[in-house]
Amino acid sequence: MARQDRAERTRRALLRAAADEVAEKGYAGASLARISTAAEVTIGALTFHFASKAALAEAVRDSGCALTRSALASLMRPGARPNPGAHGELRRVVTFTRTLARLLEEEPTVRAAARLAWDFPGDGNTWYAMWLPWLGDLVDRARADIAGWTTPEAVTATALSVVTGAEFAARIGVPRGATAGLSPWEHVDRVWGLLLGARTPLVVGGEENPFGGGGSPLGSGSSLGGGSPVGGGSPLGDEDPVNDENPVGAATR
Incomplete structure (x- = not known):
């Protein structure tokens, strides 16, 4: 169980690091080396969880x-x-x-x-x-x-x-x-x-x-x-055009 928990934490760390990298650099500019460094794991651990850059991008x-x-x-x-x-x-x-x-x-x-x-x-x-x-x-x-x-x-x-x-x-x-x-x-x-x-x-x-x-x-x-x-x-007349629902859970200032 401890090994599984550790593996899941590693996978989550890689996804977070890859998301930051891809969002900033795009797929072509993303570096597996930078992702592994940001996630504080080895390249070997990265490729254990995601066999390729494409597989990692797909997971993100x-x-x-x-x-x-x-x-x-x-x-x-x-x-x-x-x-x-x-x-x-x-x-x-x-x-x-x-x-x-x-x-x-x-x-x-x-x-x-x-x-x-x-x-x-x-x-x-x-x-x-x-x-x-x-x-x-x-x-x-x-x-x-x-x-x-x-x-x-x-x-x-x-x-x-x-x-x-x-x-x-x-x-x-x-x-x-x-x-x-x-x-x-x-x-x-x-x-x-x-x-x-x-x-x-x-x-x-x-x-x-x-x-x-x-x-x-x-x-x-x-x-x-x-x-x-x-x-x-305006079809909304005098009403606020934004529904009070906010699925993300945050309201505007």
């Missing part, structure tokens, strides 16, 4: 995808659906993207899994491919919330864009200037806030009404994919 990807799947699962449960007419389904789409951004910020295996999706774009079993069907389901549920305002395709494209931007922020940060220092989830909040007419950062479970006073910073002529203007026609 699977770990990141499993963590993501677990964090998103509560949003997908039919029994957890919000009350009709409360724009809860569109909020759920926003929360979905915020959850992904939180994971990208806080979990090296998730950042690594996302990086590997770019390193191997022809692989159909990627981090993005894992959650995109779920996003499509959520957007489909939100059709009533966005009817007359925009299209499901526009919402899906926006959601994918904000997650990609959050990954960029998690990997290399954001350009210096007015947006310097934004975390991945802050990036997501500001993009959705711009489109939905909310002040940023959006507040989860707080008392502040993010739609109070001023509306969209773009003014009354802005819109997302057609339909009514964001400044005066």
Whole structure:
């Protein structure tokens, strides 16, 4: 039993070290020597657990995808659906993207899994491919919330864009200037806030009404994919566009 426990600790240490390495360097730049050093194990121990660099990268990807799947699962449960007419389904789409951004910020295996999706774009079993069907389901549920305002395709494209931007922020940060220092989830909040007419950062479970006073910073002529203007026609009205649910367990400031 002690030997098994020791082997499992070694495997976990290798996965953590490999996740940090792949997230920062990418697959091509990742070094098994650096990974073994960071994990404080020998190369022999590394190859005992993972026969090749590819096998180690696959294990990191699977770990990141499993963590993501677990964090998103509560949003997908039919029994957890919000009350009709409360724009809860569109909020759920926003929360979905915020959850992904939180994971990208806080979990090296998730950042690594996302990086590997770019390193191997022809692989159909990627981090993005894992959650995109779920996003499509959520957007489909939100059709009533966005009817007359925009299209499901526009919402899906926006959601994918904000997650990609959050990954960029998690990997290399954001350009210096007015947006310097934004975390991945802050990036997501500001993009959705711009489109939905909310002040940023959006507040989860707080008392502040993010739609109070001023509306969209773009003014009354802005819109997302057609339909009514964001400044005066956000489908969420005066409600906070972010669901109080946070599968990752952390609220925004």
